[in-house]
Amino acid sequence: MIERVCRILEYNKMKDQLIQFASSSLGKQRVKELTPSFDMLEITDAQERTFEGAKVIRLKGQAPLGGLRDIRGSIKRAEIGGLLNEMELLDISSTLYGSRRFKSFIEGLVEDEVDLTILPQLVGEMVSLSELEQEINHAIDENGGVLDSASTALRSIRQQIRSHESGVRSKLESITRSSSGRKMLSDAIITIRNDRYVIPVKAEYRGHFGGMVHDQSASGATLFVEPESVVQINNQLREAKIKEKQEIQRILQELSARVSEFVEELATIVEIMTEVDFIFAKALYSQSIQGTQPTLNEEGIIKMTKARHPLIPKEEIVPIDVELGGEFSSLVITGPNTGGKTVTLKTVGLLTLMTQSGLHIPCEEGSTAAVFQQIFADIGDEQSIEQSLSTFSSHMTNIVQIMEKVDFQSLVLFDELGAGTDPTEGAALAISILDHVYQVGAKVIATTHYSELKGYAYDREGVMNASVEFNVETLRPTYRLLIGVPGRSNAFAISRRLGLSDKIIDEAKGHITADSNQMEKMISSLEDSRKKAEQDMVEAELLRKEAETIHRELAAEMEKLDEEKQKVLQSAEDKAAHSVKQAAEEAEKIIAELREMQKNNPTIKDHELIDAKKRLEQTEPSLVKGKKKPSPKVVKGKVDKLIPGDEVKVISFDQKGHIVDEISEKEYYVQLGMMKMKVKKDDLLYINRPKAVATKPLATVRGRNAQVKTELDLRGERYESAMMDVEKYLDDAVLAGYHQVSIIHGKGTGALRKGVQELLKKHRNVQETRMGTQGEGGSGVTIVSLK
Template sequence: MLERVCRILEYDKMKVQLINHASSSLGKQKVEQLTPSFDFEEIQHGQNSTYEGTKVLRLRGQAPLGGIRDIRASVKRAKIGGMLNELELLDIASTIYGSRRFKSFIESLMEDEVELAILPELVNDIVPLTDLEREIKQSIDENGEVLDSASPTLRSIRQTIRSHESSVRSKLESITRSSSGRKMLSDAIITIRNERYVIPVKQEYRGHFGGMVHDQSASGATLFIEPNAVVQINNQLREARMKEKQEINRILQALTSVVAESSEELLTVVSIMTEVDFIFAKAHYSNEINGTQPKLNEDGYIQMTKARHPLIPKEEIVPIDVEIGKDYSSLVITGPNTGGKTVTLKTVGLLTLMVQSGLQIPCEEGSDAAVFQQIFADIGDEQSIEQSLSTFSSHMTNIVDILERVDFQSLVLFDELGAGTDPTEGAALAISILDFVYKVGAKVIATTHYSELKGYAYNRDGVMNASVEFNVETLRPTYRLLIGVPGRSNAFAISKRLGLRDDIIEEAKSHITADTNKVENMIASLEDSRKKAEQEMEQSELLRKEAERIHRDLEREFGKLEQEKQKILQVAEEKAEQSLKKAKDEAEEIISHLRDIQKNNPNIKDHELIEAKKRLEEAKPNLVNKNSKDKQKKVISKNQKLLPGDEVKVISFDQKGHIVEQVNEKEFFVQLGMMKMKVKKDDLLYIDRPKQVEKNPLATVRGKESHVSTELDLRGERFEDAMLQVERYLDDAVLAGYHQVSIIHGKGTGALRKGVQELLKKHRNVNETRMGSAGEGGSGITVVTLK
């Protein structure tokens, strides 16, 4: 049944797209074997692995997966004693290198504190067989030739071979270069026949050189002769080459033995890199289809926003919003042919299969997907000539099979339910089938043409109408799915649009029953209301954007005015400062003059001079300075009732803080950063009051009276968010007066624990830290003593 459903929903066509993103034959085989899973944990793990793949691609652009080969057959043959050839050994070395490079790549990500769980766990089991890789590469070059450096014996044998080859060529070249020799040769060249060096001799001179004939030309005019002068050297050369072959075989056998010793590690590497290639194939495919990871559930709840069928080109597809499984478990879709009903069914079905295969789906972020134990589909024309079954019979045979298997953990997709027979009987059957599936508890989406099913959802709880929109003006479907609105019959409207006479249309309308007319009018009213609501929403959106633009413009103008105001005040202050300085200078001059007078008149006392200077200072102008706004605020807020939690400014310290509690009518405890101090009311400037203080004036903010736990649990948090939480928590704990707190970071890969402990070492309020004891949580918890 699953195989048939996958074929109907074009699951295999989706896999063809996916397989193009596999980097190796191993990954391609994994994709070919891919089938949907029905185990929730396995599906969740598959989704998480795909997410990690997309995360790595987002951060690094790509993952190094080159060099991986399917070496399983070679390793197994080595294990049972067979000898591997040069190319097989090179594939093994290449696979070792590729796996080692990928492991280093993941380790570098972990060093950069990228949060990963599945990929590090996978590569942890890769044994980097660097010695075997080095031995192979030192023995065989990239073209598959065994190198001289593979063994001293091979180097010596090849030196002998080169020496013999040089001797043979030297002797034969002396023949080809001599004037007598050239006239007896067909061509002045040295060639090889039967692995022996020969020269091309004309037929009539065959006895001149002696030796052995190894070949002749097609015409018989030329004989390829090995002269007597080089027979012995050729024999020595052939013997050396046999020794070379024997030594090469010995080297290959030795390398094969090392491969056999590491066979288990190599097969593990292949298995891991197959999974890794599969993960990144899924990640690349997700990027291609703009996929997202859905939230999984086992409650049968589907909520797919802007869902797109991955096999339809992006420029042609119209995204749909589909929801089922919460307020209703049955969705009945009506609408015209070619309007997109079947595409909706296939989209929901295929995306569900993709989710249960660990693939991300082309939807908006935050979409929900259900994990079903069974998925059934009856879509398309299943007419079978061989079995002499009509379309109706074929569909009904399939439906009977579905109804025997369906349960509350199933998703059922019916296309044109009840079609292919008498409309009245077909509609009745469709309603009965939908009722049966609903009672079983399965989630069902069905498409239909029957008008009787349009009223079906209105009479039953847990059933919802839907339709695909049709534009009567253009006579074309829009392919939009409208939840909650049944489809209209557009036959009369389309006929009128195409020019059918009005009297014929009116006559046809008279044959429609009153109930049918009532339903059609109701649907028309719903459509008009929906369109009106959409238009009003668009107008509201335009007004909102216009209001935002005006608000931004006003803020910008206000900012300019404030800047101009500050400039004017600054100029005024500078002028006033100059005037004040001038007045002080004049005052000093007056005091100096008074002292001169005092010398001449002893009756004038010092305190009289000081009082005179004080009066001069009091006579200085009242200037507007940078603190003038604070003073005005202070005057304005003198009668302001201060409450715990209010944001205030301590004027004498020029520091902002918040009130912790009231001591008496004239004094308050104020929190300034890490310091809590008693401040007089006259030294406080009211700034703002948080909403929670307005709602509950008795509530205090961040003091001993606020609830701060003695434990902070960071498990499941992202690294950056966790570090911010630790910072805030330590401040709250100090304010709460705690001496000791615990931070739970879990064991995991150790990245979070390492980050927390590094932060604690540098934190100003931490006295010392220790790992938790066995009873406290062990290495998954850090106990912190605060200063």
């Protein structure tokens, strides 16, 4: 059954994509053998392996995986004493080099403190056979030839061969160069026949050179003769080449014996490097499809966000959001042909198979996939890429087999359930089948054309309607999946768009039952509500982002204003200290002058001078320069109840302020710099309660000791009295160094508000005014910016 499901869901076509990312024949074979697993631990481990490979690719761009060869056959022959040829030994050396380089690569990542677990454990099981690798490379070159350096004997033999070849060629070249020799030769060249050096002699001069004839031309006019003068040297050359061959065989046998000493280690290296190649093939495939690691569960819960079918080109695919197994375990999708219903089924099915194969899936981060023990699919129509029977009987044969095996750990996919027979009977049969699958606890997604199934979800608990969206204006499907909304019939709308007369359409509508009309109206209403909800959500998101931006700007502005305030105050203190210092110096001069006068007027006593100097010193204020007041110690829970004036910290904003007023036992008005806001008691941290101080007349308050509030409440006051209070308050606020204040006049008849605003327009210290926002009191408050 799983083989049929894999074929229907195009699992093998997905593997054809995956196999392109394997670096070796072993890795490709591993991909070919890949099948979905049904063991949670095994799937989790496979997913983690893919995740580690993807992490390495993300950090380094690639991993060194070259050099791996399938040397399993060579290892087995070496184990039983067989002779390995040069290319087999070269493949073993290449595999050892590749494994050693990859191991060094992973160890380097670990040294760089990259968080890896599985890959370091895998490479840790590989033994470095660098000595065997060097022995093979010392004896065999990259083209598979045995090097002279393989042994002293081989070097000596090859020197003899080169000497004999030089002697033979020298003698034969003397013949081909002589004038008499050229007349007797068909061509002035030296060639080889039967592994011996010969020259092409015309047939009529056969006896002139003596020696042996090794071959002749097709016409018989040319004989390839080994002259008697080189027979002996050729014999010596032949003997040397036999020795060379014997020495090479000895060297290969020695290397083969060395390989046989490390059969287990080599087998482990091949096994691990095959797994490594497979891991990085999955990681690279994940990167190509923008895959993510899903959260796994065994409860049948699927929540795939922006899911994409990996076989559909990126420029054509429309991502879908699919949920199943949470509030509902059955999803019934309705909609027009070519609208994307079958694609939705195949996407969910294939992505589930990929998940259970240890592959990442093309979805947004945070998507959830379920591990099922059985996956069933009945999909087959003209849209299927694979040819499949689509008659009612073939569908029912498959459905019967599914019904016999389905259980609570199954995922079932039905395409056009009940199609191919009488609509009334088909719809009734589809409902019964869905009910049975639901009762056994399986998770099911079904597509259908039957209007009877549109109301199915409303009558069944745990069943949800869904549809694929269709744009009537363009007469094209959008391929978006809409969960919670059944598909509506677009026949009339499409017909009208194509030019069918309204009269015919109205007559057709008259043939539809009242129930059908009511359902279509309900579906239309649901679609309108959904679109409005989506639009409202977009607008709310924009407002939320705008509010966050404003909050950040205000916080930055408050911090900037506080810094400027501290600079201004510090500058004022510095100027005041300088003035007092000048006064003290002046006083010293005066004392000096008084002493001079004392000499001339003895009635002025010393103690009178000292008292005068002390009084002058006492006029100097105590200033602490360059130091900030220590922050009050935070003591939580020291008071039973917060009262206006208490210094507090708003935890969620990490800002300090003070209590302005109590709204209820659980909520207070808090002044944060220039902002007053409602804050719940749980979000407040008590810091300090300032001691009561004697109030001063507002007009005499200055600088840091100002007792002027940032707001003036005029509610309940008479008009004339209120105007005087505003005038006095603005002067005090300017003296206190405020840049912005609030005047609360209430809404009422509007007379007080109008009077306040008229006064503010004419006041010399007012820069601009505006009405309060929703959070500041609305039209009952005027916000004033001071110069």
